[in-house]
Amino acid sequence: MAKDSKLAVANEATLAVANEATLALANEATLALAEQLIACRSLTPDDAGCLPIIARRLEAIGFRCEFIKRGAVSNLWARRGHSSPLLCLAGHTDVVPSGPLEQWHSDPFQPLRKEGMLYGRGAADMKASLAAFVTAAEAYVAGKPEHGGSIAFLLTSDEEGDAIDGTVAVTEALRQRGETIDYCIIGEPTSVNTLGDMVKNGRRGSLSGKLTVKGVQGHIAYPHLARNPIHLAAPAIAELTQTVWDQGNEFFPPTTWQISNIHGGTGASNVIPGSVDIQFNFRFGTASTPEQLQARTCALLDRHQLTYELAWNLSGKPFLTGHGALIDASLQAIRAETGVEAELSTSGGTSDGRFIAEICAQVIEIGPVNASIHKVNEAVEIAALPRLAAIYRRILEALLPSHV
Numbered sequence: 001m002a003k004d005s006k007l008a009v010a011n012e013a014t015l016a017v018a019n020e021a022t023l024a025l026a027n028e029a030t031l032a033l034a035e036q037l038i039a040c041r042s043l044t045p046d047d048a049g050c051l052p053i054i055a056r057r058l059e060a061i062g063f064r065c066e067f068i069k070r071g072a073v074s075n076l077w078a079r080r081g082h083s084s085p086l087l088c089l090a091g092h093t094d095v096v097p098s099g100p101l102e103q104w105h106s107d108p109f110q111p112l113r114k115e116g117m118l119y120g121r122g123a124a125d126m127k128a129s130l131a132a133f134v135t136a137a138e139a140y141v142a143g144k145p146e147h148g149g150s151i152a153f154l155l156t157s158d159e160e161g162d163a164i165d166g167t168v169a170v171t172e173a174l175r176q177r178g179e180t181i182d183y184c185i186i187g188e189p190t191s192v193n194t195l196g197d198m199v200k201n202g203r204r205g206s207l208s209g210k211l212t213v214k215g216v217q218g219h220i221a222y223p224h225l226a227r228n229p230i231h232l233a234a235p236a237i238a239e240l241t242q243t244v245w246d247q248g249n250e251f252f253p254p255t256t257w258q259i260s261n262i263h264g265g266t267g268a269s270n271v272i273p274g275s276v277d278i279q280f281n282f283r284f285g286t287a288s289t290p291e292q293l294q295a296r297t298c299a300l301l302d303r304h305q306l307t308y309e310l311a312w313n314l315s316g317k318p319f320l321t322g323h324g325a326l327i328d329a330s331l332q333a334i335r336a337e338t339g340v341e342a343e344l345s346t347s348g349g350t351s352d353g354r355f356i357a358e359i360c361a362q363v364i365e366i367g368p369v370n371a372s373i374h375k376v377n378e379a380v381e382i383a384a385l386p387r388l389a390a391i392y393r394r395i396l397e398a399l400l401p402s403h404v
Contacts, residue, residue, distance in 0.1 A: 029138075030385040031118065033057075033131035035111040037093070038120035044094035045165070047074040047157035050130075051093060054078075057134050058153060061141045068173055073158040073165035077174070080141070081150030085182035087399055088152040089133040089392065090167070090356060092159030095122035096374050103376045117379040125373040128380045129187025129388065130155070136392035148401025152181065159352050163315075167352040171359050181360035183326045183399055185392065188351050189370035195384040196334035196391065200365035201327060202251055202320035202346040203353055207282040207290050207312065208260075209297065214307040217266075217274035226272040230264050233276055236304040240280075243300070245288055251320055251346050252285020255293070285318050285346065316350040319357035325399060326362040333394035334366070337387050366391065 033053075042048040051074050055065040063078040079086075098108040098121050106112045108121035118128070137151055158166030174180070190200045213233040218226025237259070245255035257280060264276030282293050294312060301308055321327060327344070334342045353363045368388060372378045 030128075030131045030135045030389050031382060033134055034118060034123070034128045034380075034385060035120075037127040037130060038111040038118075038122055039109055040093070041109045042093050042095055042122070042157060043097060044161035045071075045073045045158045047093050050127075051076045051155060051157070054093075054130065054134055054153070054155065057138070061138055062145075063137075063151075063153070068170055070165040070169040073156065073169070075157070075166060075170050076153060076155040077170050078153040078155075079150055080137075080152075081147070083149055085399060086150040086152055086180070087396060088154050088181045088184040088356070088360070089137070089187070090154040090184055090352065091126050091130050091133065091187040092156050092166070092352065093122075093127070093130065094157040094160050095125070095127075096160050099376050105377055108378070113382065116382055118382050118385075119377055119379045121378055123372075123378050123380045124189045124368050124370060125378070126187045126189060126367060128385055129189070129367045132385060132389035132392055133187060136389045136396065139389070140393050140396045144397075144400075144402060146403055148403055149399075151396065151400070154184075154356070156352070163352065168355045171355045175359055179359075181356065182362070184353075184356050184360045184363045185326075185330070185395065186351060186353055186356070186363065186365040187367045188365040189367040189373050190345075190365050191367065191369040192371075193369065194338070194340060195368060195381070195387055196338040196340040196342050196366070198345050199327070199330055199334070199342045200346065200348065200351075200353075201322075201344045202285075202363075203316070203318065203348065203351055204252060204283045204285050204346060205290065205318035205354070206315045206350050207284065207293055208315065209280050209282075209313075210311045211278040211280065211301075212275055212309045213278070214275050214309075215273065218272045220270045220272050223272065228272050229276040230273065232304075232306060233278065236301055236306060237278070239300060239304075240297070243296075245282070245284070245293065245296070247287065248285055249287050251322075251344075252287060252318065253347075255282055255284040255288050257282055286320060290314050290317070316354035317357075318346075319353055319363060320346065321362045321364050324362055326364055326395075329395050329398035330364060330366060330391075333391045333398065336394060337390045 040048040065078040068075040112119040156166030215227040215229030248254040261279040265273040
């Protein structure tokens with residue numbers, strides 16, 4: 001073998017060893033921080049110390065940290081840099097209750113490494129992503145301390161709960177002072193089978209209704225002296241379930257209408273109820289507006305000549321990020337780190353992206369496999385942690401200028 005060829009082979013071997021060493025360090029750094037966060041019993045809306053842990057790490061690399069508290073909710077807005085573009089890393093520290101403790105491998109707030117997995121409440125949703133955000137920012141700043149543009153963190157402890165004093169409070173504060181975001185990555189667990197196989201580039205909106213159909217209460221043996229609201233509502237309910245609200249579009253499936261709760265009666269078996277309460281929900285994309293869905297629902301109820309009251313609650317509008325700089329950079333980063341061709345999707349429930357989209361034109365979600373979220377023995381693959389951090393770092397490198 002020629003001397004140059006031997007040197008090239010040696011250099012490649014050295015580089016491979018260096019890359020493995022770098023990966024091992026990144027793995028341990030992200031893993032250690034994820035474990036530290038899991039150990040915080042941050043049941044919504046209690047942050048339980050997660051945000052101060054993250055803030056100290058960010059302040060050490062030049063972030064200006066601002067705590068925005070509203071009610072019982074803690075929020076963190078941290079920014080490094082003053083210029084645009086601004087790339088924001090967003091997420092939540094709060095978790096859902098653990099469920100039956102006896103069914104867990106161990107205490108859900110004592111992180112457990114077992115057979116290549118990291119177990120603990122919030123491991124996948126979404127403390128692994130938060131840890132990867134932080135180590136990605138640390139690695140990026142270490143390599144480019146004089147980078148252009150800005151990096152921000154928008155973190156809350158009120159995503160799994162009512163979500164009224166969390167991310168929405170921060171976006172309102174930013175809007176009031178004219179601070180906008182160019183790109184936002186939310187660390188929700190979006191992957192299905194393997195890291196990076198799915199990216200959420202939007203979410204459906206959620207429109208709920210509480211419908212009270214009124215009748216006349218009476219003795220069940222004398223139905224001619226009463227008007228049963230359940231019987232009166234039944235044909236309208238049947239039509240609502242069969243209605244095609246829209247056909248969806250390229251990114252969103254057709255709108256769905258579902259009953260979530262129905263209650264009528266006094267509890268007695270011989271009384272015709274005087275009213276029936278029906279709670280329902282629309283999940284809708286951009287093919288229909290909330291106003292259109294409300295108008296069509298009321299027109300249908302009126303056509304059935306019902307006497308009713310209807311209260312609406314729009315908890316989130318749909319948002320969508322089309323092909324552009326953020327999606328292109330994200331798909332390329334995932335491909336480079338995992339070899340996976342990510343699928344774009346708007347499936348699933350709502351997320352805090354619905355609030356961030358009010359001040360940011362490009363919002364996507366990238367995170368670990370979501371198979372165990374909200375379940376007993378929630379877990380994330382340990383080997384995925386440095387890959388996830390590397391994906392986030394690559395996106396920072398692609399979208400932010402190298403120098404001021």
